[in-house]
Amino acid sequence: MTVLLSCYGTNSLFSLLNHGTPERHQYLVRAVKWSCGDLHKLGHPRLHQLLAQTLWKEKNYGSARYHYLRSEDGGGCADMLVELHLLRGYPSEIDLFLTQAVLQYLCLQKKVAASEVFETYTKTHPTITKQRGPPFILPLLNFLWLLLSTIESGKVTYFTVLCEQYQPSLNRDPSYREYLDRIGQLFFNLPAPKPQPGPGGIFGNLIQGLLGGGLGDDDSDDEGHMGGASSSAHQVPLTAEELD
Structure with a gap:
């Protein structure tokens, strides 16, 4: 209780x-x-939730x-x-805003939050609700739906086949492969892929940025943390589009 009260007070001061x-x-x-500790x-x-709301x-x-x-x-x-997609995103990126978030939550081993962001986004986005899924019209939404179920089953064969079948859609953003490699390790005990040439290996700064990185505390920090989108993110009319 003391920690929670301190979190409220800390955020109140931050907002001022x-x-x-x-x-x-x-x-x-x-x-x-x-606020860091052994569990956090x-x-x-x-x-983090209070700061995000502010x-x-x-x-x-x-x-x-x-x-x-x-x-x-x-x-x-x-x-x-x-809200962000409706205000500043392209119609073609409706699934990309969600996909990046779900995969990143899973890389942080937050299965419940990953399911919540998926359920809420697909049930509240006015364009998606018209589709009355699942299954959905957009392949990436179906991929996420099946991925969350596959993680619950723990069956590595399902995970492998799922990634193979949806490879054309996953190719829309090169970061997806790196996130899925990490998800395979965390939830299916798959080995880490062999390091690729170049700085940082297969995960590079992408996963490291997600697991640590900056603190996203002001407008200038939007760049490198925004995410919504895919390789087309650079075209989105936002001041910051790339994810960690």
């Missing part, structure tokens, strides 16, 4: 600090480090998304992503 000031960034760094190595999920109200979508991923609030993340 001026946007983009060095003091705000320093305060956030120290606050998140304070990336910071307390409740604090940043969302400020329309700082990139940083809000960063903190939502480190919380347990998949439903809140989905609501924000729906």
